[in-house]
Amino acid sequence: MVITSLENGKVKDVVKLQSKKYRDLTNTFVVETEHLVEEAEKAGIIKDLFLVEDEFVDNNDTYFVTNEVMRKMSSMESPSNVLAVCEKNNSKEIIGDKILLIDGVQDPGNLGTIVRSSVAFGVTTIVLSPDTVDLYNPKVIRATEGMFCHINIITMDLEDAINIIKSKGIKVYGTNVVDGVSVTSITDKNKYALIVGNEGNGVKQNIQDLSDVNLYIPMKDNVESLNVGVACSILLYELEK
Numbered sequence: 001m002v003i004t005s006l007e008n009g010k011v012k013d014v015v016k017l018q019s020k021k022y023r024d025l026t027n028t029f030v031v032e033t034e035h036l037v038e039e040a041e042k043a044g045i046i047k048d049l050f051l052v053e054d055e056f057v058d059n060n061d062t063y064f065v066t067n068e069v070m071r072k073m074s075s076m077e078s079p080s081n082v083l084a085v086c087e088k089n090n091s092k093e094i095i096g097d098k099i100l101l102i103d104g105v106q107d108p109g110n111l112g113t114i115v116r117s118s119v120a121f122g123v124t125t126i127v128l129s130p131d132t133v134d135l136y137n138p139k140v141i142r143a144t145e146g147m148f149c150h151i152n153i154i155t156m157d158l159e160d161a162i163n164i165i166k167s168k169g170i171k172v173y174g175t176n177v178v179d180g181v182s183v184t185s186i187t188d189k190n191k192y193a194l195i196v197g198n199e200g201n202g203v204k205q206n207i208q209d210l211s212d213v214n215l216y217i218p219m220k221d222n223v224e225s226l227n228v229g230v231a232c233s234i235l236l237y238e239l240e241k
């Protein structure tokens with residue numbers, strides 16, 4: 001059976017998932033494009049799969065739709081021929097001993113870059129503050145290139161997270177270009193928690209105060225600061241060396 005109506009209940013539910021409120025209510029989100037759906041399938045998080053009608057997959061959770069219906073459900077200007085509704089990670093567990101804490105990052109592209117770099121440089125858990133852009137925002141999901149499926153990402157109050165991290169004997173590195181030490185001077189890299197902050201305001205003072213050491217990236221004097229995604233990637237690279 002092919003879904004042809006834009007008023008179909010399944011179609012309406014997928015469209016609602018463009019809203020964070022509905023994603024939170026249902027604990028589900030949408031991934032699009034063949035690559036992202038393949039990554040979600042590997043992770044075992046697909047709940048419903050939607051394919052344009054001329055595709056064939058022998059799966060009870062697969063729905064076939066017209067191009068018009070796919071355009072209705074998609075958040076992309078040029079929709080793919082595949083879309084999946086997936087289950088969110090509701091874990092609150094901080095896994096491993098290389099942890100990244102993100103304090104209020106707002107740009108979807110920045111968060112996507114940070115997730116990709118975290119996977120590349122061995123981070124085991126990313127902790128997002130509640131005021132960070134929603135991980136399951138379609139723009140964030142696309143910017144991660146599917147890497148969100150390969151790392152433990154949780155949302156938690158950062159003060160609570162830092163208290164748990166410190167109880168495990170893990171050193172907490174803040175980021176501060178004024179009051180800090182060069183990341184290149186750090187020798188204790190076996191386990192750590194790194195905090196990066198909002199694009200305009202950096203790490204909140206109450207969170208920064210909980211750091212054991214603040215880090216900065218040495219660079220030319222005529223450069224005031226780096227994009228948070230770039231800066232985070234450099235810091236993670238240095239801590240992995």
